[in-house]
Amino acid sequence: MSQTLQETFARLWTLDRDVLAIAWLSLRVSLTAVGIGLLLGVPLGALIAVARFPGRDALVGLLNTFMGLPPVIVGLILYLALSRSGPLGALGLLFTPTAMVAAQAVLATPLVAALTRQVIADAEAHLGEQLRSLRLSAPRRAGVLIYDARFSLFTAALAAFGRAISEIGAVLVVGGNIDGHTRTMTTAISLETQKGDLSLALALGAVLMSLVLAVNAAAAFLRGHAVKAYG
């Protein structure tokens, strides 16, 4: 164990350009997926929080369940859809980064929506009555509450990023772990583990964790900056 750790540190210094390219791809795919997840999930979650309609409780339950979607199942369903023999086969997207973005967006969206719904529901407990007395439509009320709770939504974005960057099941199946093309940090770590090169796998794990740390630090900085400027 200690020998493996020693080797790990030694190899951290010798990681090459390939690793940088892999880290960049991971980051690009996951951030894009989170972006799509925010675009779809924030309005969806906020609307569910403010609107009153039959079946709402069931929808909330469904949304919360989808937070636990197994990545490998998402990958498998998307694989069958994108396969040349599948309904979307003509797009030729299987084994491309775009397919990986789609898979992670499917994972991120319900997570963002569920967390947003909770945040907005809490905000509504404070402001809801006032807003309703102004006779604003549900989308307008949702908009006002999103604005009011905007800084709390950073957490939803970070949670979605954490889920996206750390999953392997979906990107492995729809991406194919192709060297130099669809290999991400997680699939690279898995591959090195399979090859029995445990110190390299650990070194890559350290790189991945640094990446996540950097993104979180950047988000915290942005949030602080935004609170000062617009809070």
Next chain:
Amino acid sequence: MDFLRRGFLTLSLLAALGAVSPLSAEPDSIVVASTTSTEQSGLFKHILPLFKQKTGIEVKVVALGTGQALDAARRGDADVVLVHDRLAEDKFVAEGSGKNRQDVMYNDFVLIGPKDDPAGIRGTGVEDAFRKIAAAKAPFVSRGDRSGTHSAELRSWKESGVDLAAVRGDWYRDVGQGMGPALNTASSLGAYILADRGTWLSFKNRGDLTILVEGDPRLFNPYGVMLVNPDKHPNVKVKEGQAFIDWLVSPEGQKAIADYKINGEQLFFPSAKKG
């Protein structure tokens, strides 16, 4: 509300940039469905740059078990298949999924086990070794993933006259994974395992394992290459795929395969028929 509009616009822009930029497909690239043994042994990393340099065609390798690789090709998700399970390959061609199978190279399987060899198989023939392992109920790790190596293992039990269904018990661990993970499991259990020599040579987490049986003609492990049938899947890149196959069996490709060595040891031996 201005904040919202701006936020929405920025996010849309970022998402569009991220989603579209990887879409710009490389001009000439093919997908090769192959086996974990060829990928994990490092062979592709050695030969593909040579091919790209010559032709400009990028080869994207998806490494799966032989059974899985053939299935992916059946669905039309690959242009070329490079695998090692002769019976499954012939079936693939016979059913019209693939065209014109050609020999490319071979390596061999090795029977690996703990140094202290509790079943006493060191230096015996393959059939004896499998019989002894079953009789001793010594821990044995099976790939269990319909890979070429898995097929070879099942064939070995059969040829040794061992009725696996009747004798299998706790000692027989079916891990359902690639060669590397199966070796990792064998290494931590001190179990016997059938492995291809290429993956074994490049495998680092050996622990107490060593080669116990090798060189038996029954351990011969040939690899074949074929084009996915474009009549079934019109998206198959015939020109580029055939160029890769032609290069593999050409003197140049065969030399590239022979030149790949780990610690001075050659992993794959060219076997393309000349002319």
